[in-house]
Amino acid sequence: MTVLHDIEWEACLLEPTRDPALERFVRQEMGGVxxxxxxxxxxxxxxxxxxxxxxxxxxxxxxxxALADLIGLVVSQENSCRFCxxxxxxxxxxxxxxxxxxxxxxxxxxxAQLDPGERAALEFAxxxxxxxxxxxxxxxxxxxxxxxxxxxxxxxxxxxxxxxYFNLVATIPALPVQRLERLSGNWLLGVFAPLIGRRIxxxxxxxxxxxxxxxLRSGPYAGLVQSLDGLPAALALRRVLDExxxxxxxxxxxxxxxxxxVARGVGCPRSEAEAKRLLxxxxxxxxxxEEALAHLGSGSLDALEAMVVPFARETxxxxxxxxxxxxxxxxxxxxxxxxxxxxxxxxxxxxxxxLCLAVESP
Amino acid sequence: MTPVAWVVVSALSxxxxxxxxxxxxxxxxxxxxxxxxxxxxxxxxxxEHAFARFAPHAVxxxxxxxxxxxxxERKEVxxxxxxxxxxxxxxxxxxxxxxVRILNGYFERMSRAISEHQGHISTLIGDGILALFGAxxxxxxxxxxxxxxxxxxxxxxADYNRELxxxxxxxLAVGVGLHRGVGVAGLVGSQDLVQFTVVGSAVNIAARVQDxxxxxxxxxxxxxxxxxALDPRFSLxxxxxxxxxxxxxxxxxxxxxxxxxxxxxLPTG
Numbered sequence: 001m002t003v004l005h006d007i008e009w010e011a012c013l014l015e016p017t018r019d020p021a022l023e024r025f026v027r028q029e030m031g032g033v034x035x036x037x038x039x040x041x042x043x044x045x046x047x048x049x050x051x052x053x054x055x056x057x058x059x060x061x062x063x064x065x066a067l068a069d070l071i072g073l074v075v076s077q078e079n080s081c082r083f084c085x086x087x088x089x090x091x092x093x094x095x096x097x098x099x100x101x102x103x104x105x106x107x108x109x110x111x112a113q114l115d116p117g118e119r120a121a122l123e124f125a126x127x128x129x130x131x132x133x134x135x136x137x138x139x140x141x142x143x144x145x146x147x148x149x150x151x152x153x154x155x156x157x158x159x160x161x162x163x164x165y166f167n168l169v170a171t172i173p174a175l176p177v178q179r180l181e182r183l184s185g186n187w188l189l190g191v192f193a194p195l196i197g198r199r200i201x202x203x204x205x206x207x208x209x210x211x212x213x214x215x216l217r218s219g220p221y222a223g224l225v226q227s228l229d230g231l232p233a234a235l236a237l238r239r240v241l242d243e244x245x246x247x248x249x250x251x252x253x254x255x256x257x258x259x260x261x262v263a264r265g266v267g268c269p270r271s272e273a274e275a276k277r278l279l280x281x282x283x284x285x286x287x288x289x290e291e292a293l294a295h296l297g298s299g300s301l302d303a304l305e306a307m308v309v310p311f312a313r314e315t316x317x318x319x320x321x322x323x324x325x326x327x328x329x330x331x332x333x334x335x336x337x338x339x340x341x342x343x344x345x346x347x348x349x350x351x352x353x354x355l356c357l358a359v360e361s362p
Numbered sequence: 363m364t365p366v367a368w369v370v371v372s373a374l375s376x377x378x379x380x381x382x383x384x385x386x387x388x389x390x391x392x393x394x395x396x397x398x399x400x401x402x403x404x405x406x407x408x409x410e411h412a413f414a415r416f417a418p419h420a421v422x423x424x425x426x427x428x429x430x431x432x433x434x435e436r437k438e439v440x441x442x443x444x445x446x447x448x449x450x451x452x453x454x455x456x457x458x459x460x461x462v463r464i465l466n467g468y469f470e471r472m473s474r475a476i477s478e479h480q481g482h483i484s485t486l487i488g489d490g491i492l493a494l495f496g497a498x499x500x501x502x503x504x505x506x507x508x509x510x511x512x513x514x515x516x517x518x519x520a521d522y523n524r525e526l527x528x529x530x531x532x533x534l535a536v537g538v539g540l541h542r543g544v545g546v547a548g549l550v551g552s553q554d555l556v557q558f559t560v561v562g563s564a565v566n567i568a569a570r571v572q573d574x575x576x577x578x579x580x581x582x583x584x585x586x587x588x589x590x591a592l593d594p595r596f597s598l599x600x601x602x603x604x605x606x607x608x609x610x611x612x613x614x615x616x617x618x619x620x621x622x623x624x625x626x627x628l629p630t631g
Contacts, residue, residue, distance in 0.1 A: 100396075132499045264502050295506060295593035297623075317499055322478075 005181065007080045010324040013173040013331055014039040014340065022047060029057075031203075036083075036175060043340035045243035046169065049348070052236045053162040056200075059207025059232040062152035063159055067118055069095070070105060071125045071156070072163045077106060078129045079318040081167035082177040089184035094196040120146035124153075125160035128358045129167075129318075131266050135358045151209075151230060157358035158233040161351040168315060168347035173340075174324045207232040220245050220259075221274055224356050237355075244348055249341035253282045254305050257292060258312040258342070262349035263356075264293050265316035270360055271353040307333060308342055315346040417498065417549065417558035434548035439560050440495040440508040440540060440588060441568035442481065444472065444515065447535040447576060449489045456532065464526065465489060468534055471522050475514035479507045484559040492569075497547050497560055505542055505591040512538045512582045513621055535581070539572025540618075542587040563609070570606040571615060582618035589616050596621050 016038035023041070026033050029051055040046040051057055055068040063071075069092055076084035092102055105114075114122070120143050127135045135157075143153045183189065189196070212229045216238045219225075225241070228234035245252065260275035272293075279289050288300040296310045307330055314326045331339055363371070446468070453461060472491055473483055480503075481495045493511070496504035515538065523533040543564030549556045571583050578601055589598060597619040603612035 134500075267500050267502075291594075294502075294591075295595070296503060297593065297595065313503065317480075 004077065004080060004082045004085050007082055008321040009082055009177060010174040010321060010328065012039070012176050013324065013327055014175075015336070017041050017336070019044065026051065036170070039173065039175060040169075040340050040344075042337040043247065043249055043344060045240075045247045046340055046344040048243060049240040049344060050166070050169065052240050053158075053165065053233075055159055055162065056203040058158075058162075058236045059205060060155060060159070061207050061209055061231060062149065062155045063121075065201075065204045066095075067121060068159045070118070070122060071159050072166075073102070073105065074122050075125050075129045075160055075163035076167055078126050079164065079167040079171070080320055081171045081318075082320075083170035083175045083180065084163065084167050086177055086180035086184045090180065090189065091200065093184065093189040094193055095200055096190075096193040096197050098190070117146045117148060121148070121156050124156060124358075125163075128157060128160040128354050129164055131354060131357065134267050134361065135354075136361050139358075154228055154359050155231055155233060157355055158228065158231070158237070161355040161358065164354055165347045165351040167318070168350055169343060171318070171320050172315065172323055172327050172343045172346065174320075210235070212238070220278055221271075221352055221356075223270075223274065224352065224360070227359050240348065241352070244341075244345055247341055249335075249337045250308070250345065251304070253279065253284060254308050255345050256282060257301075257305055257309050258345050259349040259352065260289065260293055261296065261309055261312040262316055262346065263353045265313050266350070266353040266357065268353040268357045268361070271356040304334075311342070312346055312349065315350055432548075434546050436544055437497060437547045437560065438504075438542065438544050439497045439547065439564065440504040440542045441545075441560065441564050442476070442491070442493040442495065442508050442512060443539045443565070443568040443572040444491040444493070444512075445537050445572055446489040447537050449534075452532060460531070464531060464534070467522060467525075468519070471518040472515050472536075475518045476511045479511035479514060480504075481507060481511050485557055490569075492559070492565065494547075494560055497558070505540075505588045506593050506596075508540050508542075508588070509582075509584065509592060509596055509618060510621065512540060512618060516581060537572050537575030538582045539568045539570070539575065540582070540584040540588050541568040541571055542585070542591060543567065567606060567609065567613065570609075571604075571613070574604055574615065578617065580617040584616050584618055586614040586616070589614075593621075595623060 018038060019041040022044050023033050023037065026037055026047065034050075036050070037047055040050070055063075055065065055072070060068060069088060072084065073088040073092065076088050089102060093099065124135065124139055124143055127133075127139055140150075140153050143156070144150065148156065209230045210232060212226065212234050216235065217226060219238065220241050221237075225234050225238045228237065245255065256275055256278040260272055260279060263269075263271035263275050276286070276289055280286065284300070288298060291298040292301055292305075292309060296313055297306060301309060311326055311330055314323045327339070327343070330342070334342065456464070468489075469486065469491070476483055476491075476493045479495075480501060481493045482498055484492045484494050484497070486492075493508075495501060495508045495511070501507065515536065519534060519536055526533055541564055543562070545560035545562035545564045547560045548558070550559050550561060551557055567585065571585055575581060575583050583601070584592075584598070592598075598616040599619060601615050601617055603614050605612050
């Protein structure tokens with residue numbers, strides 16, 4: 001069915017837990033509790049983030065839901081995230097896309113007879129997830145040439161980086177994939193597509209442009225969030241960043257270090273500068289920061305920081321089994337809530353640095 | 363029904379059955395072809411994934427699309443060159459099958475040590491290994507990675523030597539040279555054999571520094587550009603500058619001792 005079956009994948013690192021209040025909230029918002037939610041309930045902001053930047057809930061203005069789903073498929077395939085890849089396949093098949101069409105899209109955008117705008121959008125998404133070479137102004141110019149407005153390009157970048165986020169949140173703890181993979185190849189999905197598709201489409205509500213309220217114009221990565229001003233995505237990103245920063249499981253300095261390391265690994269100077277600004281505000285001087293970033297360790301780091309800094313680097317390039325093994329090594333030293341928060345923060349740092357490159361790099 | 367009508371109906375029925383059979387056959391043939399195409403396409407994607415570990419995505423895609431890649435790029439890379447010490451005499455006194463087994467065990471362990479530290483093996487030259495760090499994807503920590511890989515190779519070889527000794531086989535010794543510099547990265551070779559590698563003086567210097575390990579009686583040597591980018595927690599010992607064939611200025615070299623997780627200052631030599 002898919003070559004991602006061959007990708008090595010560890011046993012799941014997380015134990016499901018139950019938080020009735022959180023599940024009630026999820027049920028109200030989503031109409032049910034998706035099976036992945038219990039794995040992250042020990043750290044509620046991660047659960048809320050999965051809903052907040054989900055393409056069905058973020059109220060897209062420019063990007064069609066069909067294209068957003070294809071971006072999800074392409075980014076997950078690119079990142080070898082077996083969990084999200086199977087999820088995207090299930091979503092596409094449940095909405096009536098035949099298996100053959102999905103295979104065409106996986107194989108070759110040209111053969112899949114996409115229009116030039118869609119093709120350019122998928123290439124852009126692929127470039128954002130790879131970051132080698134890094135996305136740049138030239139990519140944005142290509143998209144403009146293909147008919148996308150400047151604001152639409154930003155929304156495309158947001159959708160692609162949201163999938164980068166989902167991919168890492170699923171890959172690092174090696175969420176169980178077998179059931180989903182079996183389901184994604186099940187012919188019954190095609191039979192029930194009209195029913196399931198209608199239910200999925202009920203959640204797809206398009207948004208309108210809306211300015212960022214003044215109270216949401218500050219906080220970590222305020223510049224990046226403001227560059228999305230006008231898009232509902234800006235609000236969603238602001239809320240996720242604020243929740244991640246306010247969560248008490250990991251100290252703020254450890255989180256800022258994760259953002260700084262990932263920014264350096266991805267090669268995003270703007271994101272790195274913002275992470276350094278945050279670290280300086282947390283009483284770390286520039287020499288200490290530079291030493292930690294240059295060598296992924298330093299005498300100025302405490303024991304927790306000395307563990308999370310090298311781990312953050314492992315999340316930059318997608319080598320699923322490698323990052324899963326490193327996460328397992330850390331799991332003995334961190335509590336379950338700390339571990340889930342570290343997974344969420346690392347994923348968010350990757351999404352933010354890639355988004356920064358995609359929308360701001362010259 | 364008249365006999366003529368019977369004949370017409372029978373003929374039409376036979377035609378219909380024949381048509382259905384032909385359609386069924388064509389459908390089966392199309393199904394088999396589609397299956398083959400799907401298999402081929404899955405195989406291609408599997409290959410693309412596999413090759414992405416040995417060359418950048420853009421190069422792999424160009425090869426798939428056009429059969430060749432002429433992309434070349436100047437890149438700053440850290441080169442690790444490893445060679446077995448005293449291996450040639452061993453080839454003359456050990457049974458060939460045994461020698462191949464020993465060598466494969468060695469390559470297996472060295473390859474694991476290199477890939478676990480974000481490096482990739484560009485080529486094996488006899489018993490030598492040319493590994494690159496920062497060639498496939500940008501890597502700001504390439505020199506640290508290369509040194510960690512070299513230390514992991516040292517540890518892996520020590521383990522392997524214990525196994526060899528237990529089996530009554532000769533032990534191996536390795537010399538490793540590391541240098542950081544700019545080279546041209548791309549697919550190099552003939553139509554029959556190509557490899558993604560880096561060419562330029564950076565590779566030559568790493569190979570020549572590796573030669574110096576014998577003269578200094580050490581196993582890992584690194585040049586100044588590597589040291590300059592290195593984590594101070596690596597413990598190094600400065601050696602006298604060395605003249606290398608083809609290089610105008612003497613090269614400052616450092617013997618690599620260890621990595622001490624506790625913060626220590628670099629010796630100034």
